[in-house]
Amino acid sequence: MTQRIYVGVDLGGTSIKVGLCDEQGKLIQTYEGPTGTEHGPDFVLDRIVEYVHRIVDESPYEWEQVAGIGAGIAGFMDIPTGFVELSPNLGWRNVAVKKTLEEKLGKTVKIDNDANVAALGEAWGGAGRGIPNLVCYTLGTGVGGGIIINGKIYQGFNGMAGELGHMSVVPDIEAIACNCGQSGCLETVSSATGIVRMANDAKERGDRTSLALIEKITAKDVFDAAKSGDEVAVRIVNRAAYYIGKSMAAVAVTVNPQRFIIGGGVSKAGEILFNPIRETFRKLTPERAYTGVEIVPATLGNDAGVVGAAGLNLH
Amino acid sequence: MTQRIYVGVDLGGTSIKVGLCDEQGKLIQTYEGPTGTEHGPDFVLDRIVEYVHRIVDESPYEWEQVAGIGAGIAGFMDIPTGFVELSPNLGWRNVAVKKTLEEKLGKTVKIDNDANVAALGEAWGGAGRGIPNLVCYTLGTGVGGGIIINGKIYQGFNGMAGELGHMSVVPDIEAIACNCGQSGCLETVSSATGIVRMANDAKERGDRTSLALIEKITAKDVFDAAKSGDEVAVRIVNRAAYYIGKSMAAVAVTVNPQRFIIGGGVSKAGEILFNPIRETFRKLTPERAYTGVEIVPATLGNDAGVVGAAGLNLH
Known part of the structure; x- marks a missing residue:
């Protein structure tokens, strides 16, 4: 395996943004599509799977190079299990995000709340580099x-x-x-x-x-x-x-x-x-x-x- | 080697207290002697060496079982190098505590300020266990x-x-x-x-x-x-x-x-x-x-x- 790449998902109420980063936190490309919140959690999680595959397919990298996928979500969640307890803006209650995405993507998935994830983004690849x-x-x-x-x-x-x-x-x-x-x-x-x-x-x-x-x-x-x-x-x-x-x-x-x-x-x-x-x-x-x-x-x-x-x- | 033991030094302006702890943070025995601050840093560091040897000698443990020695000191210091920049109550300026003690004791020595060390003590073996x-x-x-x-x-x-x-x-x-x-x-x-x-x-x-x-x-x-x-x-x-x-x-x-x-x-x-x-x-x-x-x-x-x-x- 050559260079590792990391995929990030910013799950918003209106749109899902996905991005591809190199090992230094440099954002290589992004893709944004509708969330479809009104169709429920299963539909939304399928969109994430679709967009993640799409951004990697359209990149110069291979799926094998994806070292992990992360998602930032607004709401209360249990980080280690990746279980969203409540996300008011998505209308979600008790959704097993990590487990579902890992099954569908065959990669390690981690989630965290949106404010923490934004902080990590700035720390890793932005003003805190x-x-x-x-x-x-x-x-x-x-x-x-x-x-x-x-x-x-x-x-x-x-x-x-x-x-x-x-x-x-x-x-x-x-x-x-x-x-x-x-x-x-x-x-x-x-x-x-x-x-x-x-x-x-x-x-x-x-x-x-x-x-x-x-x-x-x-x-x-x-x-x-x-x-x-x-x-x-x-x-x-x-x-x-x-x-x-x-x-x-x-x-x-x-x-x-x-x-x-x-x-x-x-x-x-x-x-x-x-x-x-x-x-x-x-x-x-x-x-x-x-x-x-x-x-x-x-x-x-x-x-x-x-x-x-x-x-x-x-x- | 059997059980590891750890020696702690609480370096005060009037007395030096040394203690022996097991791997679970249980305090096994203590010894306290005068600091002799008025005789300067070299004298004080020699007292530490003396008291540390004494407490181990008087214990049921062997010197080889000592996994490390730490000292808590009031003042400003550079933790990684173990260099005390200023300790008003000891009247010290620029004393290479870690280096000197490591040479004299032949063991790893770490230092930190007294408030931090007290916090770690409570965390490890006290109310924070x-x-x-x-x-x-x-x-x-x-x-x-x-x-x-x-x-x-x-x-x-x-x-x-x-x-x-x-x-x-x-x-x-x-x-x-x-x-x-x-x-x-x-x-x-x-x-x-x-x-x-x-x-x-x-x-x-x-x-x-x-x-x-x-x-x-x-x-x-x-x-x-x-x-x-x-x-x-x-x-x-x-x-x-x-x-x-x-x-x-x-x-x-x-x-x-x-x-x-x-x-x-x-x-x-x-x-x-x-x-x-x-x-x-x-x-x-x-x-x-x-x-x-x-x-x-x-x-x-x-x-x-x-x-x-x-x-x-x-x-």
Whole structure:
């Protein structure tokens, strides 16, 4: 056998994306097709099998070179058995993903949740290349996280390691309820949802802001307004950034990563978001735990999921 | 060769304690002798060599059965090379501990800092026995911590993993400066020093408390007063406990340990401290990250250091 290749599957509610990576985490090619969620788990798993075969057939590699297949799925799952307990966006309950795919593909299959897999993707083939210990944040509708220790996703006792969106960071007096049942979670202020909520609150309060003219405010609107100097928008962005930096300070004295990587839609805001994050992080972290530690944007974008899924079979 | 044994050295400013452990982390015997810090590093290292030989000679084991020797030292050090960069309480700067001891003893020697070593001791032979992933807090003059992942101390990028005493947990408005250069660190409120400071503040403010009658208040005085129902003391204890619980909530969504172990002098206060810690932890942690997670007292007391030092050679 010559070079090994790895196949990653990013299983979304609308489309399934598959990707082929080499041993260095370089993404060679991708293929995307519909999920067909409405036809149920068996149909979806058959689509995965079809797309995986298709991408390998269309590549310069042989099926024999496939060293493993991985899949990232949103939901709760038992990683060792590869059993999806609940995936709300797929409408799945108790689906034996690993077992079924291994039978149909004749290859080792590993699964993990989407946030962890995106973190591994960035660690292996993106902004964390060559760094063994790092922590990823994914800022989207919610706030996801992933802890990479010695190049591997760290799960913790029951898979809750890296659930950074649910770190309690907002003081009680300003805390609002989170979907997780607690209040004051990072996700309530630093996700796109949290940013939009703060903007709507400002609008309702009658704050002087250009955002008041927008009917349906998005997180991007808030960043654009902040870049134009809108003070209310700047305050909202700084608040979202402050709590990310504060949570990173707590992470730094817990696992002391060499690098923090921030991905997800919100991270596209750029320096207007990254600068106050870095400032807060330095302010709240002991010198030895921030010296040499970088906070950088993710580089793989939407490909992080397939690259990380492919990487599940590295170890 | 029959059973392997491990020797641990707890190097303190006043005395050196050595201990002999079996492969299961059971402490078989200990020996303690003066450090002689005033005579300089060479003298101290010779004492270690002497005490290590003595404890093995006096045991039922042969020197050949010693599989490794470990030492826990307070200070900053480079773990892989076993080089102590700075140990304020020993007055050491740039001492090649590992190299010197290996030459004199003819055995593998590993060193680590005292808080990490105490955590490993509890993990291997104490309150964490059989639990691969756990987090230890040591509440003394300061607040130390240790992260145990897969049975090993986790160091992080530059040894700052588990520096939980320097997690920024106190809101800015109430934060006071910490020795580390930041402010609002856990250590400023939840160490013996922090508890005594809060008691002295209450006394100076003229709060109605039995502590006002004590000239030189200790942390034990505060706990005793709290147990007797002194409301000011109860408030101080609850505040110290609250911030430990809050920091544990942050740790839980970062490394999701199965168990938290609390040791050090302050932990002897018992349930009056542990109950509010557990309450805050549950209040600020998502259900999946606290379900099945225990917060328990350390069991090895002052022996945690020698047991953990012995355990440095396990992996």
